[in-house]
Amino acid sequence: MAEIRFQTAATGSEPCASCGARADSVCAAIHKDDLARLARIAVVSNVGAGQTFIHEGDPAVDFFNITGGTARLFKLLPDGRRQITGFAHTGDFLGLSSHGAYTLGAEAIDPVHLCRFPRASLRAVLNDFPSMERALLQHADDELVAAQNQMLLLGRKSARERLASFLTARSMARSCQPRMTRITLPMTRGDIADYLGLTVETVSRTFTWLKAEKLIDLPSPQEVVILRATELEAMACGLN
Amino acid sequence: MAEIRFQTAATGSEPCASCGARADSVCAAIHKDDLARLARIAVVSNVGAGQTFIHEGDPAVDFFNITGGTARLFKLLPDGRRQITGFAHTGDFLGLSSHGAYTLGAEAIDPVHLCRFPRASLRAVLNDFPSMERALLQHADDELVAAQNQMLLLGRKSARERLASFLTARSMARSCQPRMTRITLPMTRGDIADYLGLTVETVSRTFTWLKAEKLIDLPSPQEVVILRATELEAMACGLN
DNA sequence: CGAGGGTTTGAATTAGATCAACTCTCGTGG
DNA sequence: CCACGAGAGTTGATCTAATTCAAACCCTCG
Numbered sequence: 335m336a337e338i339r340f341q342t343a344a345t346g347s348e349p350c351a352s353c354g355a356r357a358d359s360v361c362a363a364i365h366k367d368d369l370a371r372l373a374r375i376a377v378v379s380n381v382g383a384g385q386t387f388i389h390e391g392d393p394a395v396d397f398f399n400i401t402g403g404t405a406r407l408f409k410l411l412p413d414g415r416r417q418i419t420g421f422a423h424t425g426d427f428l429g430l431s432s433h434g435a436y437t438l439g440a441e442a443i444d445p446v447h448l449c450r451f452p453r454a455s456l457r458a459v460l461n462d463f464p465s466m467e468r469a470l471l472q473h474a475d476d477e478l479v480a481a482q483n484q485m486l487l488l489g490r491k492s493a494r495e496r497l498a499s500f501l502t503a504r505s506m507a508r509s510c511q512p513r514m515t516r517i518t519l520p521m522t523r524g525d526i527a528d529y530l531g532l533t534v535e536t537v538s539r540t541f542t543w544l545k546a547e548k549l550i551d552l553p554s555p556q557e558v559v560i561l562r563a564t565e566l567e568a569m570a571c572g573l574n
Numbered sequence: 575m576a577e578i579r580f581q582t583a584a585t586g587s588e589p590c591a592s593c594g595a596r597a598d599s600v601c602a603a604i605h606k607d608d609l610a611r612l613a614r615i616a617v618v619s620n621v622g623a624g625q626t627f628i629h630e631g632d633p634a635v636d637f638f639n640i641t642g643g644t645a646r647l648f649k650l651l652p653d654g655r656r657q658i659t660g661f662a663h664t665g666d667f668l669g670l671s672s673h674g675a676y677t678l679g680a681e682a683i684d685p686v687h688l689c690r691f692p693r694a695s696l697r698a699v700l701n702d703f704p705s706m707e708r709a710l711l712q713h714a715d716d717e718l719v720a721a722q723n724q725m726l727l728l729g730r731k732s733a734r735e736r737l738a739s740f741l742t743a744r745s746m747a748r749s750c751q752p753r754m755t756r757i758t759l760p761m762t763r764g765d766i767a768d769y770l771g772l773t774v775e776t777v778s779r780t781f782t783w784l785k786a787e788k789l790i791d792l793p794s795p796q797e798v799v800i801l802r803a804t805e806l807e808a809m810a811c812g813l814n
Numbered sequence: 815c816g817a818g819g820g821t822t823t824g825a826a827t828t829a830g831a832t833c834a835a836c837t838c839t840c841g842t843g844g
Numbered sequence: 845c846c847a848c849g850a851g852a853g854t855t856g857a858t859c860t861a862a863t864t865c866a867a868a869c870c871c872t873c874g
Contacts, residue, residue: 778855
């Protein structure tokens with residue numbers, strides 16, 4: 335297991351105030367003037383591509399706020415079968431767990447930047463700033479909605495519908511309106527398969543099928559150009 | 575569409591204080607002396623078996639707290655395919671939704687008792703009682719963990735493993751330790767199928783298979799006796 | 815240039831779906 | 845009291861979407 339470099343946020347002058355990810359994250363709920371309070375407990379870390387930084391089942395000591403990069407969140411069965419429950423991006427908050435142990439593993443797909451908050455310390459901050467607790471509830475709620483959509487996908491959609499759903503969701507820009515027509519996939523086919531409840535082969539075949547149908551183009555395996563967004567979206571919810 | 579009977583909780587003397595479901599629900603976060611405040615905004619309703627009381631996509635006007643009975647929560651695809659995302663029991667809190675519209679439908683399986691809270695009013699209560707907001711966060715968090723387990727089930731488990739998981743989960747008593755050896759299933763095979771991402775036929779076949787293997791007994795279709803909890807649990811997580 | 819991921823493609827296999835009876839229970843009404 | 849019908853459940857035969865097994869095919873990088 336390799337090293338993870340980190341430093342206390344306090345070493346910077348105004349780490350939270352100058353954090354590029356603040357607007358996207360639950361930290362936005364805290365007023366500028368109070369950010370020092372948050373910065374005091376934050377520990378900035380960098381995680382190299384491929385590194386696991388949360389181990390499912392380990393005692394949950396920290397909360398994490400992703401400030402850059404992409405991580406895969408997953409659960410494993412004893413025999414190694416893997417289900418990716420989601421991909422975490424800038425602004426995502428990890429480490430909510432029911433009873434003291436992490437319920438998910440997390441690995442960096444590309445180099446990930448994150449803030450750690452010791453649970454107890456963050457608890458104290460939340461007591462002082464109910465607005466942040468509210469932001470957390472909102473965040474948990476959004477994740478819950480996403481999870482429910484994913485259950486519908488996993489339980490009831492065909493392979494084509496799953497991939498169409500995935501690409502459509504990816505094409506919706508994270509926080510602004512314009513729908514992306516060209517998207518980049520930082521994760522591998524294997525990750526997509528484990529996210530959509532399929533095999534690598536089926537994902538690959540379905541990609542080539544979508545391409546053959548001229549719904550998408552694939553300049554490279556990681557680059558997808560959506561040629562017919564409307565049809566793709568229709569397919570995502572089972573129409574046709 | 576049939577009638578749903580309701581009455582303001584305020585008509586009773588101390589509706590929230592005397593509520594049998596309080597200990598199991600987020601309302602437990604509010605101190606006895608402050609319950610009147612909560613009771614003032616609560617509306618008690620009864621929903622007959624089979625009634626839909628939340629329509630997916632409708633504007634989200636109320637929060638709901640289940641005080642008795644069982645409801646199915648589900649999402650639909652345009653062509654009618656259904657995914658049940660969970661079953662709601664006494665103490666469950668419904669109506670969290672991201673952007674003003676219900677993201678799930680809800681139907682009573684047996685007669686359901688519930689409390690409605692207008693969103694705006696509850697928002698005000700939450701401002702006064704941060705402990706309740708915390709309870710809500712905890713509740714959302716628990717649901718999230720359950721949803722992640724269900725994603726693992728739907729994406730990666732076989733039919734046998736799914737049913738074993740379902741029965742094992744059901745055998746864990748809702749709030750106390752003792753594992754039930756005899757469980758009652760208020761929902762139909764169709765509901766179980768739509769919850770586990772299978773068809774009615776497969777669910778039925780798998781039940782008879784589990785019975786043939788002497789892991790369970792089926793005195794009646796709704797009554798399940800777990801004969802070998804350990805093996806069933808092992809099967810639930812893919813061992814053997 | 816060769817090795818090792820990641821990806822694609824092909825052929826064979828299978829778990830679960832689909833289609834089709836048939837059974838069981840229970841409630842209604844003659 | 846029994847015939848009837850409807851909904852739920854079970855069982856069997858067949859079919860198929862996706863998996864599994866097996867080869868290539870790319871790249872990138874040392």
